[in-house]
Amino acid sequence: MFNVRFPTSLNEARKFQQIVSQQISLKDEFGDINYITGLDISYKNKRAYGAAIVYDCKNKKVIEKKRVEMLPKFEYVSGFLFMREVPIFLKLVDQLVNQSDLFLVDGHGIAHPAYAGSATVFGYFIKKPVIGVAKAPMNVFEFGSEEKREDFLITNLYVGKRLVGKKIAYKDKNWKPIYVSPGNNISISSSLDVVINLLDSKHKLPKPLLLAHLAANEYKENIYH
DNA sequence: GCGACAG
DNA sequence: ATCTTGTCGC
Numbered sequence: 001m002f003n004v005r006f007p008t009s010l011n012e013a014r015k016f017q018q019i020v021s022q023q024i025s026l027k028d029e030f031g032d033i034n035y036i037t038g039l040d041i042s043y044k045n046k047r048a049y050g051a052a053i054v055y056d057c058k059n060k061k062v063i064e065k066k067r068v069e070m071l072p073k074f075e076y077v078s079g080f081l082f083m084r085e086v087p088i089f090l091k092l093v094d095q096l097v098n099q100s101d102l103f104l105v106d107g108h109g110i111a112h113p114a115y116a117g118s119a120t121v122f123g124y125f126i127k128k129p130v131i132g133v134a135k136a137p138m139n140v141f142e143f144g145s146e147e148k149r150e151d152f153l154i155t156n157l158y159v160g161k162r163l164v165g166k167k168i169a170y171k172d173k174n175w176k177p178i179y180v181s182p183g184n185n186i187s188i189s190s191s192l193d194v195v196i197n198l199l200d201s202k203h204k205l206p207k208p209l210l211l212a213h214l215a216a217n218e219y220k221e222n223i224y225h
Numbered sequence: 226g227c228g229a230c231a232g
Numbered sequence: 233a234t235c236t237t238g239t240c241g242c
Contacts, residue, residue, distance in 0.1 A: 041232075043233050076233075081232050107231050117231065134231050141228050159228095179231085202242075 004125075006087065013080050017116035020124045024184040026110070030101055030129045033194070034058055037100040038208030039089050039122075042216040048072050048084070049223070051215035052092040054100055055208040057198075062211060066095040067219045079138075081107055082118035089122050102129040102186070102194065104209045109191070111157050111165035111181035113139045123184025130183030131191045132165075133209055137179050142167060149196065157181070166192045168199075175204045 007013040034057055041050045047069060054064035068091050074083040089105060108117030109132030119132025140157045147154040153169040157179065165181025165188060182191045198206030205213065 041233085043232080048233095076232060078231070085232070112231080132231085136230055136232095137228095138231050139228060140230085141226090143227075161226095 007083065010077065010080060010083075013083055014114070017082075017114040017121070020121055021110070021115040024110075024116075024120055024124055026182055026187055027185070028129075028187050028190050029185040033101045033129075035063070035098060035100045036102045036104060036194075036198070036208050037093075037096070038104045038206070038210070038212035039092060040106045040209060040212035040216045041085055041088055042213075042220040044220045044223075046071065048088055049216050049220040050085075050088040050092050051212045051219060052096060053208050053211040053215060054096060054098045055211065064096060064098050065215055066092055067215065068092050068095065069219075069223065079113060082116075082121040085118050086122050086125070089118075090125060093126060100128070102131065103183070104131050104133055104195075104198075104206055104212075105183065106133065106135075106209060106213070108132045108134045108138055108179065109165065109181035109183040111138065111140050111159065111179055113159060115159065115162075115164065117181070117183075119181070119183030127184070129185040131186060131194060132181050132183050133195060133206060134179045134181075135176060137167070140164060140179070151201065152196065152199075154192065163188060168192070168195065170204065173204075178204060 123130035
C-alpha cells in the first residue's frame with residue numbers, strides 16, 4: 001500500500017497533491033456495489049478517533065465496525081486535511097476483514113483547489129472507488145441550472161472552469177447542503193448517484209458516513225483520559 | 226463570469 | 233473539528 005512515502009511537510013504535501021491529481025481516475029472502475037465503507041474521524045484533546053463502518057447495501061445493515069485512536073502528526077491547515085486524516089483512514093482499512101467495493105470519506109475529493117482533497121489522496125493509496133462528501137464548500141463556485149431530483153436540488157461545482165462535483169441541497173428542509181466529488185476510480189455523475197441512493201428523509205449524510213460519524217463520536221466520548 | 230469556505 | 237443548553241421537529 002505504501003509504495004510511496006507519505007509527505008512530511010507542507011511543501012512535500014503540495015507536490016504530492018500535484019502528482020496525485022494527475023494519477024487518479026475519474027472513470028467508473030467498478031462492477032456491482034454491495035459493500036460500502038464509511039470513514040470518519042472525531043477529535044478530543046488533540047487525539048483522533050476514527051471509525052470505519054462497512055455497510056451491506058443490499059440488506060441495509062452494518063456488517064463490520066472498526067475504530068482506531070491516533071495522535072495526528074499535523075495541525076489542521078486548510079487545503080491539507082489529508083495530512084491529518086489519510087494515515088488514519090489507511091490504518092482503519094488495514095483493520096477491516098471485509099472487502100469493500102467503494103469508500104465514502106468525510107471531506108472533498110477533486111472539489112479542491114489542487115484537485116486533491118483527502119478523499120482523492122486516500123483513493124490514490126487504496127486504489128478503489130472513493131467518494132468525498134463534505135459539509136462545506138472549498139474554493140469552488142457554482143453556476144448552471146439546478147437539477148431537481150426527488151427531494152433534492154443539484155448544482156454543478158467548479159474550480160476555475162473545470163467541473164469538479166455536485167452540491168446536494170435539500171428541499172423543504174433547513175439543512176445545509178452537502179458537497180459531493182469523486183476521490184478516485186469513479187465519475188462525477190456516478191458519485192452523485194451513489195450518494196443519493198444512500199440518503200433518506202431523516203438524515204443529511206449518506207448512511208455509511210452517518211454511522212461512521214456516530215461511531216467515531218461514541219468512541220471519543222467513551223475513552224477515559 | 227461569482228471565489229471566504231474541507232476537518 | 234471542538235467549546236456548549238435548551239429546544240424544535242420527526
